[in-house]
Amino acid sequence: MNALRQHMWAIGLGTLFAIFVLVSLAVGFAPGEEIGGHFMSFFIQMLKILPCVFVIIGLFEVWVKTETVERHMGHGSGLRSYVWAFLLAGGTVGGLHVGLPVADALYRKRARLGVVIAFLSFAGISRIPMTLFEASFLGWRFTAVRFAVSLPLVLVTSAAIGRWFERSGYELPDPEGERRAKGDRRDSEQGRHVRQEGRSR
Amino acid sequence: MYAVYILTAILLVLSLLANREKTVRALRIALGRFMKIAPAFIVMLVLVAVALYLLPEQVLLRTLAPENRWVAMGAALGIGSISVMPGFIAFPLCGVLLERGALYMVLSAFSMTLMMVGVVTFPVEKKYLGGRLSLVRNVAGLLVALAVALVTGLVFGELL
Numbered sequence: 001m002n003a004l005r006q007h008m009w010a011i012g013l014g015t016l017f018a019i020f021v022l023v024s025l026a027v028g029f030a031p032g033e034e035i036g037g038h039f040m041s042f043f044i045q046m047l048k049i050l051p052c053v054f055v056i057i058g059l060f061e062v063w064v065k066t067e068t069v070e071r072h073m074g075h076g077s078g079l080r081s082y083v084w085a086f087l088l089a090g091g092t093v094g095g096l097h098v099g100l101p102v103a104d105a106l107y108r109k110r111a112r113l114g115v116v117i118a119f120l121s122f123a124g125i126s127r128i129p130m131t132l133f134e135a136s137f138l139g140w141r142f143t144a145v146r147f148a149v150s151l152p153l154v155l156v157t158s159a160a161i162g163r164w165f166e167r168s169g170y171e172l173p174d175p176e177g178e179r180r181a182k183g184d185r186r187d188s189e190q191g192r193h194v195r196q197e198g199r200s201r
Numbered sequence: 202m203y204a205v206y207i208l209t210a211i212l213l214v215l216s217l218l219a220n221r222e223k224t225v226r227a228l229r230i231a232l233g234r235f236m237k238i239a240p241a242f243i244v245m246l247v248l249v250a251v252a253l254y255l256l257p258e259q260v261l262l263r264t265l266a267p268e269n270r271w272v273a274m275g276a277a278l279g280i281g282s283i284s285v286m287p288g289f290i291a292f293p294l295c296g297v298l299l300e301r302g303a304l305y306m307v308l309s310a311f312s313m314t315l316m317m318v319g320v321v322t323f324p325v326e327k328k329y330l331g332g333r334l335s336l337v338r339n340v341a342g343l344l345v346a347l348a349v350a351l352v353t354g355l356v357f358g359e360l361l
Contacts, residue, residue: 010240010324017247031254039250045287046242048202050235052209058231059216062223093205095285096322097242100329101234117338124316124342130288134312137296142305145356149349150313157341165334173331 046097053098057105069109081115082155089122099123107172114162116172121154241325248321249285256284258294265303265311270359273307274350281314282343285321306354313349317342 021039024032073081092098099120107116125146135143216224264276286294295308318339319326326335354360 007240010244013247014240014243035250035254038253039246042246042249046246049205050242051231052205054231054235055209055228056212057234058227058229059212059224061230062227063216093202095287095316096319097245097325100325101238104329117334120338121317121342121345125313127288130292130316133288133292134295137292138299138305138308138312141356142309142353145353146309146313146349149352150345153345153348157345161334161337161341165337170331170334172329172334 049094049098053094053101057101060105061108064109066109069106069111073106073111073115075112077112077115081112082118082159085115085119086122086126086151089119090126090128092123092127093129096120096124104172112162113166113170113172114159117162118155118158121158125150125154238325238328241328244324245322248324252284252321256280261294262298262301265298265307266301270304270307273304274310277307277311277350278314278343278346281311281346282318282339283320284315285319286315291315304354304359305357306350306359309353310346310350313346314343317346 017039021032021036023029024036071077072084088102089099092102102123103116103120106119107113111119131143134146213224216227261280264280265273291312295303295312298308298311299305320339323335323339326338330338351360
């Protein structure tokens with residue numbers, strides 16, 4: 001019930017949109033048909049990629065230790081943590097819709113905020129396949145300038161934003177609607193599992 | 202794309218062989234997180250569909266070709282922020298624009314905002330980062346895009 005109320009807006013919009021497209025198809029309203037077509041093509045694209053992304057995130061959640069991520073990307077891990085964010089982002093596919101769930105998974109494992117934000121931006125600008133595309137259509141000089149200017153700027157702004165928000169005690173919201181205890185980002189999922197493991201033994 | 206499927210399958214099989222219970226738990230987490238964020242994705246898809254309808258390629262071609270370079274630049278920043286398209290569509294389009302006489306710095310502004318700023322993805326981003334942080338991140342992205350575009354203009358001799 002609570003979940004339903006929380007998603008009321010999305011459900012309402014989705015329903016209205018579906019009615020709009022169906023009516024457009026029925027009466028042959030061209031703009032509506034076209035918008036419906038765009039929706040379906042992107043919807044299918046998402047369905048192709050997101051299940052994999054979330055499965056990998058699930059595996060990451062159970063196999064990778066919080067301490068490992070914290071040591072390499074958490075507080076006190078220095079500039080190296082941004083190199084990790086860069087390398088990780090270079091290997092991602094898709095856009096922000098893939099980057100965000102991954103960023104969230106990193107944050108839950110205690111990566112610090114600046115690194116998480118840097119990862120998101122790097123996922124936009126440094127994906128390898130995309131860079132190859134860019135260079136082949138616009139030339140290597142164009143790509144070189146973009147990297148040379150954007151990388152340091154992204155690094156500095158991400159670190160600054162991360163520090164600014166962390167200093168004011170900001171915590172990322174929990175898209176799953178589970179409360180994280182303040183100062184302890186290990187989510188309730190993990191707590192529950194520890195308990196389950198204890199019981200099964 | 203197939204690489205992603207193969208990688209996921211390999212990881213999944215390895216995980217299953219190593220520990221069945223943990224793997225089931227991982228899949229449960231995957232499903233749970235996916236279902237919780239799905240509504241935000243639907244909102245985003247609706248916005249994407251409408252944005253694509255309002256900004257077809259012909260409009261881009263007309264708007265980003267240079268009459269006044271600063272108008273083109275502003276349009277590029279705006280359109281890049283609003284629209285969403287994968288790199289394999291965006292860069293060939295940039296190639297066409299270049300042939301039609303668009304400036305490098307305009308294409309830079311367009312492709313950078315495309316990658317860094319997301320107006321239609323905002324509903325999803327807000328769920329993950331919160332509204333305030335999402336806003337700050339996107340504004341910062343816009344400024345970085347502008348800086349990159351200006352330097353590109355300098356390097357390609359389009360500014361002076």
